[in-house]
Amino acid sequence: MILHPAVIALYVSSALIGFMVFYSAWHGLRILWKWDISSGSETQLQLERSTYLISTLLAYAFGVQLLSFFLYIFTAETLHTLFVGAMCAAGSLNVNAYGYPALLLKLLNFLLAGLWLIVNYTDNKAPDYPLVRKKYILLLVIVPFIAAEILVQAKYLVGLRADVITSCCGSLFSPDNVGVASDLAALPALHAEIAFYLGMALTIAAGSWFYLKGKGGCIFSLLAGSTFFISIASLISFISLYFYEMPSHHCPFDILQGEYGYVGYPLYISLLTGGVSGIGVGVLALFRKNKSLAEIVPAVQKKLALVTVLMYLIFTAIATYRILSANFTMRG
């Protein structure tokens, strides 16, 4: 293991997130067991009070999760010089089999935590806590994913030893290599561009339609989710290239560095926020039929749709601006 302060920080953050989620889940179990909204007993009042604790802990854990996602990438970037052949964060992550899975789990947990918070927010708007059971069952479902992330990240970090040979990001993301990351890059740029712009256009259109007319929420959510994944693939496949102005540099992490004006942040944050909100619309649609939520769900869904539309617009705008203004072209 490499005893770098950033590595220690990653351990600390995953320990804290783990503590917060497990502690919340324990309270959640108590709620599932004894909740009775119509009772005025002390137990019920205590349980209602504990919902505030859980909301606070999970909101905080969600924030820390997002930050630790970026810290993880940074740490990989900082450590890349210790590994032969690693040119940037992508190479560091490839040093052992746990690097990329940990990153994916972090992303997944960020999405799950975000969805939980959306459900919680909706539940709190109704006077009778209609989603209380579903909410805490969802929390229990999230727990194993968090546990998995902590373990996988730990296995990755413990297995890091300086000087290990790794394939560098050039060969990792070049079309010749076989493996997940290089498959994405192998997406022909033209196809990826079409998929990206089409996905974005459809999603933004569906979102605006839903916001104005209140119809087509599920289709919008599906589009938002698909576009989220298409956008990630597009980042690797062609968008990053325009920022680096190099046809073979497919790594999506370097745009977080200062030399590219930290443009990675607005890109990633807008995409992640938009993605969570968009998928949230679909999740909330599951509860449309609930009596107390009949009016609340559409209202919240519309807010979320607006967020997604705006965030996706920002993402597309930044990417397109760069594509149009760079001294670089994928054609010819």
Added chain:
Amino acid sequence: MIRLRGIRKVFNAGKPNEFTAVDSVSLVVEAKKVTVLKGPSGSGKTTLLSIMGCMARPTAGRIELEGKEITSLPERFLTDIRRDNFGFIFQSLNLITGVTALENVMLPAYPVGEKHSLLRQRALDLLGLFNLTQKALSKVEWLSGGEAQRVAIARALINDPSVIIADEPTAHLDTKLSIEFMENMESLRNKGKTIIIASHDPIVFDSEIVERTVELRDGKVIGK
């Protein structure tokens, strides 16, 4: 109009020191009138008051406000209702020391998110009604008993509630100030507010402006 049906409040249920503060109380508090809850200490007046004022949830029974049932509402909804409909005056005034009179009056409206300058002006106007404009920026610990009392009343009015609830308001006041307090309550009633006072002070429950008395003993109503 507040309706209570079979209200029961039990503390420390299941434990050796289990205690029933209010037992099967049913009554209706009429709007725009002055009602007094009378009884010795330990009779459950304060607990009943806190239940009426949406500060606590009953262990059993139902409570309706203007025809709408509020018994099982979770805290955040209850608080919204309380803030909009009720103003409280406490026995020991409970003003925050170290803070000015003006800010004390504004505090209950902070969570509503009203524009700060507007809120400030409203608070100043309220203090003006009680002739406290000069003392607005003084810290409350420097105010006299009577002035502090009036600040407490002004604070209760900041969210323009329809009901004023006072718990033993004259407990620490001399006769002159007690009478002054009841006069303030009268003018508020004349402005259309409902007044509910819990007290075992004769100056209060024997006052002419009281329109209804509810007598309590050991958590039960023994006379209306």
Added chain:
Amino acid sequence: MGPWIEKQRNILDFTLASLLRRKGKNAALLLVYTFIVFVLASVMFFTHSIKKEAGLVLQGSPDIIVQRTVAGRHDLIPASYLGPLTKIRGVASGRIRLWGYYFDPITGANYTLLVPEDFSAGAGAAIVGSGISKSRLASEGDVIVLRAHNGESLVLTIKGVLSEKSELISADLVLISEPDFRKLFGISKGHGTDIVLTVRNKKELSTIALKITEALPDARPIIRDEILRTYESVFNWRGGIITVLLAGAVFAFIIFAWDKATGLSAEERKEIGILKAVGWETSDVLLMKFWEGAALSLSAFLTGTALAYLHVFFASSPLFGPALKGWSVLYPEFRLTPFIDPVQIATLFFLTVVPYTTATIVPSWRAATVDPDSVMR
């Protein structure tokens, strides 16, 4: 949106005012918090900076150094090796280097003697580093005497002293001519210390290194990047060990913070009770606690980081520099160039603010869930 912002503003207003009302209690916490940030930040700034310096210095190091090993130890390299090495495809040029260590009994220090590529001062002359100049009290024009391998004395006149600015690498350096070097250490013309090569295409370093070991079995090629990695690992390790040791202090701080948050004074409890009684909801009180924590954290973080910056980059870390610089007799005086990047700030944030906030969540919640009617009882 408007009411939400106004609400934040109102609550923030009240929070800051209450923090100032309880200066004493909060001052103690703020002090400890700032100190923790300061210590951690100093360690990190220093380690990172020194790594960068080492990296910059090593940029000038040769692409490949070829050493000869005999029985696993570094031995003199035959000059005849130069030919085969320069013939390898991809090698642009090569030359034999002469350098070694000389133990000086007077100062108890090890000097590094080096024959530079061109030494214009000629035989009998030496250019010394500022560390040697200071410890031997010798400057330009003075004479130093070294004891050669066979016991004879080698007299050298100092023709120049290396600038203090390069002290980090040159404090103990002595530059002399080739004949003097060979006389001092008794190394014949057929041998040298090692051979350095420049390579045309950096991507081929590993391939060339492989070919070197095939062509000359007892030669050990060292690539510059390997040196860089080793240095980095050492500094990482040192920085990491100190951070781990400081974990004890951070942990104690967290317990202190938790204790302070839990141990609300009766007055504070009453205040929260009043707020809840007049219409603040649990989430409003939690919001107040959040702003409280944010205000304290922000102040401590900014102050601690700023102080650490001054400590490391202006005062040269008097507090624990020696632990990080390593054991040595000739300590070079050097001013580190400020190298701060977002990773360090993020790491600091995760090691201080995040644990602090986590520790205060449960106590804040307990304080915020006090019953609204508590002030009436």
